[in-house]
Amino acid sequence: MSLLENLLQNISSEGTKLKDLLGRDQGHLFETTPWRYDDELPSREAWEASQSVIADCEQLIALLTPTKLKLMHECISNNAAVGLEVAADLRVADKIIENGGEASLAHLAKACNTDEHKLGCTMHMLCHRHIFVEVAPNVFRNNRHSYELRAETGARELVLLECQEGYRSGPGWLQVMKNPQKMHSIDPRDGAFADVYTDGKLGIFEYIMTPEGANCLTNMTIGVPWMSTITVVATRTDLQWDSFGKTVCDVGAGLGSVMLEVKKKYPQLNVVCQELEAMVPAMKETFKDYQKEIEDGSVKLEVHDYFTPQTTVADVYWLRGVIREYEDHTAAKILESLKPALKKNPKAKVIVNELFVPKLITPKTSANTPASKNLPKQQSGWPTICHMQQLGGQQLFSGKERSLEDIINIGEAAGLRFCKFHQFRMFTGAAEFELPAGSKL
Ligand SMILES: C[S@@+](CC[C@H](N)C(=O)[O-])C[C@H]1O[C@@H](n2cnc3c(N)ncnc32)[C@H](O)[C@@H]1O
Numbered sequence: 001m002s003l004l005e006n007l008l009q010n011i012s013s014e015g016t017k018l019k020d021l022l023g024r025d026q027g028h029l030f031e032t033t034p035w036r037y038d039d040e041l042p043s044r045e046a047w048e049a050s051q052s053v054i055a056d057c058e059q060l061i062a063l064l065t066p067t068k069l070k071l072m073h074e075c076i077s078n079n080a081a082v083g084l085e086v087a088a089d090l091r092v093a094d095k096i097i098e099n100g101g102e103a104s105l106a107h108l109a110k111a112c113n114t115d116e117h118k119l120g121c122t123m124h125m126l127c128h129r130h131i132f133v134e135v136a137p138n139v140f141r142n143n144r145h146s147y148e149l150r151a152e153t154g155a156r157e158l159v160l161l162e163c164q165e166g167y168r169s170g171p172g173w174l175q176v177m178k179n180p181q182k183m184h185s186i187d188p189r190d191g192a193f194a195d196v197y198t199d200g201k202l203g204i205f206e207y208i209m210t211p212e213g214a215n216c217l218t219n220m221t222i223g224v225p226w227m228s229t230i231t232v233v234a235t236r237t238d239l240q241w242d243s244f245g246k247t248v249c250d251v252g253a254g255l256g257s258v259m260l261e262v263k264k265k266y267p268q269l270n271v272v273c274q275e276l277e278a279m280v281p282a283m284k285e286t287f288k289d290y291q292k293e294i295e296d297g298s299v300k301l302e303v304h305d306y307f308t309p310q311t312t313v314a315d316v317y318w319l320r321g322v323i324r325e326y327e328d329h330t331a332a333k334i335l336e337s338l339k340p341a342l343k344k345n346p347k348a349k350v351i352v353n354e355l356f357v358p359k360l361i362t363p364k365t366s367a368n369t370p371a372s373k374n375l376p377k378q379q380s381g382w383p384t385i386c387h388m389q390q391l392g393g394q395q396l397f398s399g400k401e402r403s404l405e406d407i408i409n410i411g412e413a414a415g416l417r418f419c420k421f422h423q424f425r426m427f428t429g430a431a432e433f434e435l436p437a438g439s440k441l
Helices: 003-022 044-064 067-076 078-089 092-098 105-112 116-128 155-178 192-197 211-237 257-265 277-286 291-296 328-336 339-344 383-397 404-413
Strands: 133-136 139-141 247-251 270-275 299-303 316-320 349-354 417-423 429-434
Touching (some): 003 044, 067 078, 078 092, 078 116, 092 105, 092 139, 105 139, 155 192, 192 383, 247 257, 257 316, 291 299, 404 417, 404 429
Antiparallel strands (some): 133 139, 417 429
């Protein structure tokens, strides 16, 4: 059968399965109320069927788009970000809410203090991308996607961070890749953001401490916690946290927000958050309602440098977004430093939580096979979003996003054995390692 026939057949069969699994919770694009699965995870079976339909619909669009239009589409899609920046910056969602839930273009242009024609062109494009709805010519409402852009959610600030600093760093990616002094570096000062914004002098975390970076700092402080809510549900749900033993240790825990979620869901577990000394006050703030647990020792906030030998014996060590900051040999040293504690508890596991850069493998014999069947299982879900995120993250923050193979190599270089991959119903996942039997320090 042709690719077109295979795609249509697969979309139909997986789509029917999905519809039956979702039952009445089928999602919508007209109302402002969230869809149940904006914040919860569908069953694994429903999630897999929906991933399959999405991958195949994306391939179907690529198949049916003439080449010149396909290439045009790709290189002018930056306008999706341009349009979203306009809507976020001018607070269009709020202006629609303030006007009773519906607003004419003339009203919006006046309320936003901008040109009616230019705003109209932007809004028509966004409606075609199913962000806002045009309910009559030049009359707009929020739908569930645009409604999230209202003040107080944090979505607007994240969108502004991505559409401003993120978007403008994009052209620096190629410049860095062509620069012999910078092309192999993952240092933030050699990265795309520094190239575009600070002439190679400051990475983004240094920049936000300068007066010019104040706005970016605000957007990051408000926007990043909003973004974390996207991954936290899968992090909490897609690992059976109580299956490892009684004690979970988060190495390089940041604010400690993952362990807070784990403690909420599994109150019987002991959680340990380890960080550099400067982060301890922020972790205390995260656990401010857990004084009793801090006193009885079931929540511990420890100062620990992850390049030094691990002294806390736990049943599972969790490292989220830690190794992406380092070159392979340095990342391996962090994992290696866990070994003294792993020796004391040889059943303990080490879990590396990162993006797992997805591949789409089309062998010669499978040229007409739908994309959904050619996506390896051992990699991040939501592959299109994951790709935009891994590129965007490296442009803004530098560091190194890796495939599962790359991460297994780092674990093995540290003397650990790869046990299994946990595919989260999200664009992140987790690689599980352990100390091999008879391992020496
Ligand atoms: C990218 S953040 C990840 C934070 C957290 N795991 C999360 O997912 O939100 C890396 C964290 O590692 C911490 N860190 C950096 N160097 C460290 C070291 N040598 N020892 C322990 N923690 C360190 C930083 O303070 C930072 O909070």
